[in-house]
Amino acid sequence: MNAEQFYDLIVVGAGPAGLTAGIIAAQNGLKTLILEKGTEPGPQPRGESFRSNPFLESLLGIEFFESKCFKSQGHSIYHSPGDQKRFKLYGEKPLYFFEWRDLIDRLLSKADSLDLEIRTNACVESLLFSPSGICSGVVYSDPSNKVMEVKGKAVFACDGHRSVIGKQAHVDYDQLICPMIKCRATIADFDIGKIPDLQFYLIGNGDLSLAPDFPQSVAYMFPVGGKKVELGLMLRMMHGPKMTKTVQMPDNELMLSVWNHLKTDYPGFSSYFDHAEIELEEPTGLSNAKMVDRFIPIPGVVLIGDAAGFIDPFGSSGLYSGMVMASNWVFLIKEMLQSIPSTLAPEAMVEELWSENNVDFLEKRFKSSSIYKKIKASYRLIGIFEWYVFKHLRTAKKINKRWNLISWMMQKT
Secondary structure (H helix, E strand, O other), rough: EEEEOEEEEEEEOOHHHHHHHHHHHHHHHOOEEEEOOOOOOOOOOEEEEEEOOOHHHHHHOHHHHHHHHEEEEEEEEOOOOHHHOEEEEEOOEEEEEEHHHHHHHHHHHHHOOOOEEEEOOOEEEEEOOOOOOOEEEEEEEEEOOOEEEEEOOOOEEOOOOOHHHHHOOOOHHHHHHHHEEEEEEEEEEHHHOOOOEEEEEEEEEOOOOOOOOOOOOEEEEEEOOOOOOEEEEOOOOOHHHOOOOOOOOOOHHHHHHHHHHHHOOOOOOHHHHOOOOEEEEEEEEEEEOOOOOOOOOOOOEOOOOHOOOOOOOOOOOOHHHHHHHHHHHHHHHHHHHHHHOOOOOOOHHHHHHOOOHHHHHHEEEEEEEOOHHHHHHHHHHHHHHHHHHHHHHHHHHHHHHHHHHHHHHHHOO
C-alpha cells in the first residue's frame, strides 16, 4: 500500500451530495479529496427536479434554472387505483425538471475553479482505523488495481443507497430501501405542455392479478423537457415488512414482469408508453423507507444523503435534502476543527475531533437543523398516510371508496 497525505475531508462518491460537500469544503478552506468509483461523475441518463431556493441558487447559479431546466407550476396529480379517481395537489413554488448530466456538469464546473481534488476510477474497499478505533481514512484501488491508502480527519459517505461505507458500519440497507424500477423514455406523440405536472398512480396490495402478493406501490411520471419523460415504479415499504400475510418481497424478475404489465395494461399510466422509445430501464432502489438512527455510525464517518436514508419521502427525488445535509455537515466539521489547536499532529486532531462527547454533540447539532426537522416531519407524515392508505385500507376497492378522505389528508400535509 502507498500512504498518502492527510486531508481535512475525504468524500466517497461524486454525486450531487458528494460534489456539494467538496465544493462547500473547498470554499471554506478545507483540504478535500473526492473519490469516485466511476470513470466520471454522474450516472446513466435520467431526470430529476428541484424547487428553486436561495441555497440552490447560490450553489448552482440562477442561470442553471433559467437555461437548463423545464419549469412547471409544481403541481402533482394523484390517481387512485385503476385511475378511477384523481385529485390535484397544488404546488406553492415552481418545480424545475432537468437532466442529471447537466446538474453534474454544473457542479464540476464549480469544482474546477477550486482547490478540490477528484479521483475517478477509485473504488473504495475499506476504512482505515486508528489504534483507538476511530476512522482515519480509506483504502481504495486505482485504475491499475493498485491498492492505495488515503488519510483524513473526516470521511463522508456520499456513495448512495447501497453505500460501501455504510455497509462497513453495519447499516441494514434492506430496512431503508424501497425497491423501484427507473425508466427513461422519449415519447414521440406526447404533449408535455398539456401534462406538465408530476403524476402518481397508487397501486394497493392485492390489486394486480398477475402478482396478488405484490407490495403496495406507486407508479409515477414527470416531464424532463422536450419529449423526454422519467417514469418508474416504487414499492412503498415503510409498512410492507409488517404485512407478512399479504405482502411478499419481489425479486427483480417479478418487478420487471409487473412493470411490463403496467406499461401495457394499467389504466392511464400505460398511455405514456404509446410510441415510446426507451432509453433506460432498470431495477434499482431508493433509501426512503426510513432514516438511519445515527449519522455517525463510526467515529470519523458521516453518512450523507441516500447513504443515510436522508430523503424527503414526499419529494420527487432525494437530491436537495442530501445536498443541504452535506453542506450542513461540512460547516459542523469545520467549526469543530477550529476549536482544536492547529499545532496538534493530524492523527491527534482526529482523536480530539471524534471524541465521544464531540460525536454526541455533532449528532445533536445536526438534529437541531431545519433540514433534519423537515425530513423527520415528512417521514412522520408519510408514515401516517401509508399506514392508512396501504396498510389499513390496502385494496383498490377500499382506497377508491375513501378517496375523498385521502385527498383531504394529502391537502393537509
